[in-house]
Amino acid sequence: xxxxxxxxxxxxxxxxxxxxxxxxxxxxxxxxxxxxxxxxxxxxxxxxxxxxxxxxxxxxxxxxxxxxxxxxxxxxxxxxxxxxxxxxxxxxxxxxxxxxxxxxxxxxxxxxxxxxxxxxxxxxxxxxxxxxxxxxxxxxxxxxxxxxxxxxxxxxxxxxxxxxxxxxxxxxxxxxxxxxxxxxxxxxxxxxxxxxxxxxxxxxxxxxxxxxxxxxxxxxxxxxxxxxxxxxxxxxxxxxxxxxxxxxxxxxxxxxxxxxxxxxxxxxxxxxxxxxxxxxxxxxxxx
Amino acid sequence: xxxxxxxxxxxxxxxxxxxxxxxxxxxxxxxxxxxxxxxxxxxxxxxxxxxxxxxxxxxxxxxxxxxxxxxxxxxxxxxxxxxxxxxxxxxxxxxxxxxxxxxxxxxxxxxxxxxxxxxxxxxxxxxxxxxxxxxxxxxxxxxxxxxxxxxxxxxxxxxxxxxxxxxxxxxxxxxxxxxxxxxxxxxxxxxxxxxxxxxxxxxxxxxxxxxxxxxxxxxxxxxxxxxxxxxxxxxxxxxx
Numbered sequence: 371x372x373x374x375x376x377x378x379x380x381x382x383x384x385x386x387x388x389x390x391x392x393x394x395x396x397x398x399x400x401x402x403x404x405x406x407x408x409x410x411x412x413x414x415x416x417x418x419x420x421x422x423x424x425x426x427x428x429x430x431x432x433x434x435x436x437x438x439x440x441x442x443x444x445x446x447x448x449x450x451x452x453x454x455x456x457x458x459x460x461x462x463x464x465x466x467x468x469x470x471x472x473x474x475x476x477x478x479x480x481x482x483x484x485x486x487x488x489x490x491x492x493x494x495x496x497x498x499x500x501x502x503x504x505x506x507x508x509x510x511x512x513x514x515x516x517x518x519x520x521x522x523x524x525x526x527x528x529x530x531x532x533x534x535x536x537x538x539x540x541x542x543x544x545x546x547x548x549x550x551x552x553x554x555x556x557x558x559x560x561x562x563x564x565x566x567x568x569x570x571x572x573x574x575x576x577x578x579x580x581x582x583x584x585x586x587x588x589x590x591x592x593x594x595x596x597x598x599x600x601x602x603x604x605x606x607x608x609x610x611x612x613x614x615x616x617x618x619x620x621x622x623x624x625x626x627x628x629x630x631x632x633x634x635x636x637x638x639x640x641x642x643x644x645x646x647x648x649x650x651x652x653x654x655x656x657x
Numbered sequence: 658x659x660x661x662x663x664x665x666x667x668x669x670x671x672x673x674x675x676x677x678x679x680x681x682x683x684x685x686x687x688x689x690x691x692x693x694x695x696x697x698x699x700x701x702x703x704x705x706x707x708x709x710x711x712x713x714x715x716x717x718x719x720x721x722x723x724x725x726x727x728x729x730x731x732x733x734x735x736x737x738x739x740x741x742x743x744x745x746x747x748x749x750x751x752x753x754x755x756x757x758x759x760x761x762x763x764x765x766x767x768x769x770x771x772x773x774x775x776x777x778x779x780x781x782x783x784x785x786x787x788x789x790x791x792x793x794x795x796x797x798x799x800x801x802x803x804x805x806x807x808x809x810x811x812x813x814x815x816x817x818x819x820x821x822x823x824x825x826x827x828x829x830x831x832x833x834x835x836x837x838x839x840x841x842x843x844x845x846x847x848x849x850x851x852x853x854x855x856x857x858x859x860x861x862x863x864x865x866x867x868x869x870x871x872x873x874x875x876x877x878x879x880x881x882x883x884x885x886x887x888x889x890x891x892x893x894x895x896x897x
Binding site: 396422423441442443444445450451455456459460461462468469470471472473475490491492493494495496497498501516517547548549550551554 | 710711712723725726727730731734735757758762763764765766767768769770771772773774775776777779780781802803804805806810811813814815816817818819
């Protein structure tokens with residue numbers, strides 16, 4: 371059985387200029403932040419980022435890696451707006467494909483099912499139809515004759531997701547309340563990478579949670595990265611909740627052009643070990 | 658007992674759910690959340706309410722269901738047995754709502770959340786809005802990015818299940834029950850005059866048939882003050 375363990379930097383090296391990458395999680399929840407941080411350390415650029423967006427989108431925009439964002443929202447949940455995404459939009463630095471949340475999921479579902487599109491009611495009558503001139507509608511061939519949005523499949527070159535546990539083969543498990551869309555992201559992608567809080571023996575997976583928590587099977591995963599606190603500062607319950615104090619710090623620095631270089635220097639210019647060391651120091655300062 | 662403006666608003670939001678029965682109520686914001694809980698504790702005991710994450714929680718605090726985001730979007734919303742109360746950065750006379758961005762979509766003056774689920778909500782099930790600060794910034798002649806679909810656009814798109822119910826603000830309760838579905842006042846909160854509404858709105862709202870929003874009952878006031886919001890966070894959303 372293949373051992374799919376790799377490092378975050380090896381995952382980041384798989385991402386090339388101009389690729390379309392899907393990022394799992396939702397808002398500021400269970401984001402594969404260690405993988406995103408690894409991506410920030412590479413020279414990659416011109417990415418199309420497909421995300422139920424949170425600080426993953428903000429950080430990639432801050433680093434100038436983004437050409438286009440495909441999104442239904444970008445939010446930090448406890449803080450409504452991500453300053454870097456706002457700045458990127460307001461300066462015209464990025465292009466966007468803005469969808470309704472349900473359309474976004476349908477686009478991933480269509481790709482996962484190898485369908486060209488899925489019909490949906492969501493989007494009709496809204497500005498989504500105007501700001502995405504590529505969108506088409508279809509008419510039901512049945513007696514109802516309803517007109518529906520033909521949400522086009524959103525295929526991904528790479529999917530990055532973060533779960534709580536996984537084994538070396540790529541089976542992966544979420545232990546929190548919500549799977550989000552992480553399995554769909556993997557099914558819609560050509561290359562699929564999952565970071566986990568802890569790599570465990572396969573038998574330990576079902577010892578740690580119900581069988582329904584085994585969200586990804588190894589057939590839909592190409593690489594596994596052990597990344598403790600790999601979702602920080604977003605939540606990865608039950609392992610840890612969102613680091614609200616750190617998130618506030620991120621937002622304060624992101625809003626202030628004078629403070630941002632210091633944030634990058636302290637937290638993002640070194641490797642993951644350095645990041646976590648600095649986060650620990652940051653926590654200790656509060657105590 | 659005399660009720661504050663925030664408490665009047667909580668009751669007005671609760672009234673949105675009257676008659677809804679056993680459906681999923683999705684209130685966004687603190688006062689909408691208090692309103693939905695108040696409705697369930699009094700006249701709508703069958704409402705299903707989520708914790709804002711993946712769980713449905715009953716009135717006694719028991720976990721009674723699982724409703725992760727994907728289930729919400731794949732089935733609960735399209736199935737239609739849901740009533741959402743969303744916020745609005747802008748809203749117009751026909752109930753078009755904007756939470757996406759202010760200005761030109763290609764390069765907005767202010768990026769907001771994004772359209773989120775508003776297009777799907779308004780295409781699929783009953784939707785109401787909560788505006789804590791009724792003002793000309795929010796009540797505009799036309800919204801910049803139609804996120805939630807209003808009556809004019811719903812008619813053009815042929816949205817069979819479109820049902821924008823009401824708008825509750827710190828000044829009153831509004832609906833779209835006119836021949837052309839333009840907004841009218843259902844009731845103004847005690848102490849609010851038609852002139853107050855006119856001054857705070859960027860388009861004309863017919864207030865001629867408006868009554869006065871009802872006061873909470875003693876039982877409702879007790880529930881709001883001692884059970885649902887003992888810390889008084891409602892006053893931060895709507896100061897007295």
